[in-house]
Amino acid sequence: MEKQMTNKIKVYRAMRNMTQEELANKVDVTRQTIIAIEKNKYVPSLGLAFKIARIFGETIENIFHYEK
Amino acid sequence: MNYQQFKRIKILTTSFVSATVAVAVVYNNIILALAGVIIGMIFLFFVRKKTKIILVDERVQNIAGQAARLTYVILTMTIAFLSLIFLGSGRRMNDINYETLGVILSYTTLFSIALYSLSYKYISKKYGETDDEQD
Numbered sequence: 617m618e619k620q621m622t623n624k625i626k627v628y629r630a631m632r633n634m635t636q637e638e639l640a641n642k643v644d645v646t647r648q649t650i651i652a653i654e655k656n657k658y659v660p661s662l663g664l665a666f667k668i669a670r671i672f673g674e675t676i677e678n679i680f681h682y683e684k
Numbered sequence: 685m686n687y688q689q690f691k692r693i694k695i696l697t698t699s700f701v702s703a704t705v706a707v708a709v710v711y712n713n714i715i716l717a718l719a720g721v722i723i724g725m726i727f728l729f730f731v732r733k734k735t736k737i738i739l740v741d742e743r744v745q746n747i748a749g750q751a752a753r754l755t756y757v758i759l760t761m762t763i764a765f766l767s768l769i770f771l772g773s774g775r776r777m778n779d780i781n782y783e784t785l786g787v788i789l790s791y792t793t794l795f796s797i798a799l800y801s802l803s804y805k806y807i808s809k810k811y812g813e814t815d816d817e818q819d
Contacts, residue, residue, distance in 0.1 A: 640738070641738075644738055644741065645738060645741035645742070645743070646687070646738055646739070646741050646743070646744065647687065648743070649741050649742070649743040649744075652743060658743050658746075660742070661742050664742060
């Protein structure tokens with residue numbers, strides 16, 4: 617399956633010295649979900665994508681990219 | 685309590701329940717087996733309630749949904765296939781027991797399909813499916 621959705625969560629996390637566990641707790645998901653999203657193995661819901669973007673103070677478009 | 689600690693407690697509880705059931709089987713004591721299972725379930729229920737960590741999120745629900753659908757398809761097809769075999773061999777050998785088993789399995793298959801359809805319809809309505817025409 618081709619990867620249509622990519623993201624920069626790992627980059628933004630590193631810029632803010634945030635662990636996967638900390639991000640997971642802030643957006644109310646498990647650490648495994650953050651790992652899966654970072655590896656582009658799971659596409660988050662719109663609600664979760666908004667939550668993640670707000671944690672980093674960015675827009676969704678800056679963090680998530682849709683490639684056709 | 686973090687996720688690792690919760691996982692450890694879960695493994696310990698499962699080991700306790702398994703050991704209790706094993707002892708109960710050796711001593712042929714059904715009450716001991718039931719007590720072990722119920723105590724384990726209640727204990728895990730309270731641990732889950734008390735823990736602040738997130739154990740279920742949208743990804744877990746997604747996986748659970750897919751696993752449930754796969755299980756439903758495999759189980760229903762297996763039961764349907766077995767019912768056909770039992771019905772066929774029951775009629776061929778003129779064995780009423782096989783035939784009865786086949787009929788029971790056929791109804792189980794139908795019940796499973798009906799239950800799936802009903803729950804699908806209910807959940808679909810919950811998430812906004814409507815028969816109204818578009819404007």
